[in-house]
Amino acid sequence: MESRQLLIETMSELMWERGYADTSPRDVRERSGVGQGSMYHHFPTKRDLAVAALERNVADLLPAVSELDGPGDPMARIEAYLMRPRDALKGCKVGRMTQDPQVREDPVLLAPVARAFAQVHLGWVKVLRAAVAAGELRTDLDPERLAHTLMAVLQGGYVLAIAQQDPGPFDAARTGVLELLRAAAPATTDDRHKMGE
Amino acid sequence: MESRQLLIETMSELMWERGYADTSPRDVRERSGVGQGSMYHHFPTKRDLAVAALERNVADLLPAVSELDGPGDPMARIEAYLMRPRDALKGCKVGRMTQDPQVREDPVLLAPVARAFAQVHLGWVKVLRAAVAAGELRTDLDPERLAHTLMAVLQGGYVLAIAQQDPGPFDAARTGVLELLRAAAPATTDDRHKMGE
DNA sequence: GTCTATAATACGATAGAC
């Protein structure tokens, strides 16, 4: 691979593992094997390299999101996205950046994160609207709000898992919200029947 | 105030604002006004000071949690804790630590975070069980799991808010999950009546 | 307990040859 691409890949990995502030140009050099001169030739500053790496990490996230808006039963798509295998202890490569003061305070670094989250939100809104339309969710639930809730469950699940060094809380959190969604299905004739009416 | 206490307070603030890795002993000295000699007299290393500051931040969180298990209607307690005023753009002083590699990789620093989250979880489990017992939540919902879900909504809400530099997503996420909880109430005679039966 | 001085190392970058 060319140095430039290798640098971006390496920085992407390191930013996922350690964030931005705690990743030094030296770390990138050592892991990638690319020399000092090369590195500063392609990326004049650490920040420039970080921007490229961040765009890359954001791009990684989007294919999965597009499946939210794919074919099939809305509730099934919701479950598939929510329960997709994820490394709970590594966290979200994009969401992680919000906790890095040097990212949070730099509009240029924060922008890709904001854009990515806006796209994910849009994906959720679409599938939630479809679920309401399909009679799988009560019509008095607000898809816009619920979309934020579901994103938060995943992002927060990572925090809980890392705190306990155990993926359990992550899985519990997402399973729990799925149960809640199912419990919030509109009452059907069948349901009322089961209740003995 | 004495130097020792002043150092802890200052470190607590800085760890909330900037995390651990990105807070230097120098930052603490400058904000607190405590001199170099004093500082290293009371806390031989940055890590020692961080442990003290972390314990302090954890302690800050607990009074609110105890209200979860207080008197009154369970669902009302749930709403009160969930909707309690919070600075969404600052994030959680405890949850934040999970994203700092230097904290995450240090069992001593991570331990108070894990303990705090375990306590919060316990508080949630109690009130959720009470809600089920009071007929405010369906009996087929698992309080243990739901507790993780609700914690995740708050922790993840901060992530969303910081990403967008807007408290909106935080409020949407928590309002959304509250709606969901309400929608997951057991069907009552009154409900069935409203449905025209 | 607090002060000032000092130090080893890492960070983030620049210079200039090839």
Added chain:
DNA sequence: GTCTATCGTATTATAGAC
């Protein structure tokens, strides 16, 4: 494009006087 050498600053302390 890549290499080695160098630079100024910040970090995280330590030393030793008061």
